[in-house]
Amino acid sequence: MITDKFCEEGCAVKRFLFLALVVLISVFVFSSQLNVAVLGEVRSLNPFLVKSAAERIVVGHLYETLLTQRSGQVVGALAEDFQVDFSDNSLILKLRDRKFHDGSFVSADDVVFSFNYILQKRLPLGPILAYFTGAEKIDEKTVKLKFRTMNVSMLSFAPMAIPIIPKSVWEKIEKPLEFPNIERPIGSGVLMFEKLTAQSVVMKFFKDHPDAPKQLDGMVFHIVQDETMGFLGLVKGDYDYLFWNLDPELAKQIMENPNKYPNVKVALIEGGVVNVILFNHRKSPMDDVNFRKAVLHALNYRELVEKVYSGLADVASLGLIPKRAKAVYDESVGPVQQNVSMAKELLKKSNYDGKKLTLLVSSDRKAMDMAEYIKLYLKNVGIQVELDVQGPEGLTTKLKKADFDLALYSYSLGSHPEMVFYHLHSSRGEMKNGQVVGFNYGGVNIPELDSALQAIWMAFSEKDRVEAFSRLQKLLAEVVPVVPLLVPVDIEAYSVKNFTGWVVSPTEGVMNVETLKSLKPAR
Structure with missing residues (x-):
């Protein structure tokens, strides 16, 4: 019948429309x-030329390292297995079967090239390879990283920080610091x-x-x-x-x-960034431990937590290392605390002569709020300061030139507590051509502190590492090279x-x- 024919055709159309709708819904659900x-x-996707927070985030998803951290543990990323050879000061890594975005396999040649390229081209990641001497290919899936000295902390640096790049692309780049890498960046x-x-x-x-x-x-x-x-x-x-x-x-x-x-x-x-006050140890009275302790005891840390961070921060430890670095954090050291009477007594013993000092601070609102409170706390015990407010570039320039008395700064130590070495060891605070050579902008130069910092790099077992960090934190509480403030959540x-x-x-x-x-x- 004609009606049956129309029904069949109509039903077929309906079924087609229904299936098309299902496909569209599936595309919406599963193609998101x-x-x-x-x-x-984002002006560059060059992993060696990262400047903005946006670039750092995007590049971090484009490229990978040999090892990474998950749930506070060192695990393989491009490497599936690794062995530490203390007798040979080396780290041997077995690579996974992984590909770059162009379909080529990640090989030992790419890994060796990535590490040696940074040294050869003197790229900004070079300081992370301070103890690194070279990379060797053992076979297509195995590499050896060689160091001047080897310890458990090395795992947190070179193999977790150096991005692996495809040799076929980068061996053609003669001037990597002039290469924006924004047309077809290839990582893994x-x-x-x-x-x-x-x-x-x-x-x-x-x-x-x-x-x-x-x-x-x-x-x-x-x-x-x-x-x-x-x-x-x-x-x-x-x-x-x-x-x-x-x-x-x-x-x-x-x-x-x-x-x-x-x-x-x-x-x-739980936060891993510690807000601190830097002292310029190259100047008086910042080179006087009594003055530094006076500043430490003058501050109302609990009020800073409430007023500046609305309660969403923790008072820092006297030992500087944050709780997030659970493996090495020493709870027995205790938090920084205000003691105004002690601050005044320590100030009398110091070589502070009453002159007005500068407190270098970022133009960021949080930093400026904190600086204003610190200025009031210090005035309350007899220390006069004026704020030197700078934008990001001006702040960095002044820090590198050591052009400050005190400075508000922050250390990221939650995931890599070993970075404290680079912030406080005297070798990282030397001046060359009018600029600080490392991240020790305050020029901290305390021999016993240098020894304690060196010890964390000479730990050959996890037990030794924990003990070295415990000694370091106790010493930091005594010599106060910087004032730990807060750890924002x-x-x-x-x-x-x-x-x-x-x-x-x-x-x-x-x-x-x-x-x-x-x-x-x-x-």
């Missing part, structure tokens, strides 16, 4: 991309490059990577210049995650008014409007491997 916000500009990371615009970096997940999620297609890094605009984008659902620490006041507002921000979630992670913000399945790791935060594998588009 994360939208994240990063601060700063979980994300591979698609395109760069003035507003974003578009990446897609590299499906040959073991950590690449199956349910996500890619990630778009939206470049924003202002934290407020980034947060508004998160609230609207334009962004799924912010790649910076949220302002503590804003975080408290969100946590106290969840109905106002129904899709925004806040994760609080890491505050991460993400949205559940577009995706569910976020996993908060106490050590890695929100944007971790488990999150990427668990995320699903919200239906």
Whole structure:
């Protein structure tokens, strides 16, 4: 019958439309991309030429190292296995079967080239290879890294910091510091490059990577210049995650008014950055331990936590190392504490003559707020200071030229506590051509401290390492080369409007491997 024919044709059309709709829904569900916000500009994707926070984040997803940290433990990244040979001062690593984004396999030749290239071209990562003497190929999947001295701390540096680059690309680059690497950057990371615009970096997940999620297609890094605009984008659902620490006041507002921000979630992670006051030990009275201790005891740390960080910070340890460095943190040293009467007594014993000193500080609002409180605390015990407020470039210039009396600064020691060596050892504070050669901007030069710092590099077992760090922290409390202030809590913000399945790791935060594998588009 004619009606049956029309019915059959109509039903066929309906079935076709239904299947097409299913396909479209499947594409929507299973072809999704994360939208994240990063601060700063992206002018280079050269791993040796990173300047902005945005560049650092993108490059960190493009390239990989031999080893990495997960849940506070050293684990393989491009390397599947490693052995330390203390007798030969070397580290032998067996490579996984992994590919670069162009489809070529990561080989021992690429690893050897990556390490030796940094030394040959005198690239900025060179200081990390201070004890490194060379890399050798054993076979196609095995390499040997050789050092002048070998200890357990070496695992936290060279193999975890040096990006492995494809030899076939970089051997043609004669001047790497003039190479922006923005046309077709090739790494082996979980994300591979698609395109760069003035507003974003578009990446897609590299499906040959073991950590690449199956349910996500890619990630778009939206470049924003202002934290407020980034947060508004998160609230609207334009962004799924912010790649910076949220302002503590804003975080408290969100946590106290969840109905106002129904899709925004806040994760609080134990911080690893220690705010400190640097002293310029090259000058008087900063070279006097009594003066440094007077400054330490003059400050109201609890008030700084509440007033500057809205309670979302911890008072730092006298031993400088933060709790996040759990393996070496010595709880017995105790926190810094205010004692005004002791501060005044110590000041009398010092060589401070009452002259006004400068406190170098960043133009960042948090830093300026903290500096104003510190200025008042010091005035209360008889120390006169004036603030020298500088933008990022001006601050760096003055630090490198040692052009300050006191300075507000911060050390990132949570994941790599061994970095304290580079901040405080006298060899890192020497002046050459009018500039500090390392990161010891204050020119700390205390012989017993040098010995204690050297000891953490001479630890040949985990037990020796823990004991060396314990001795170091106790000594830091005595000689006070810097004043440890606060350890701000890491505050991460993400949205559940577009995706569910976020996993908060106490050590890695929100944007971790488990999150990427668990995320699903919200239906």
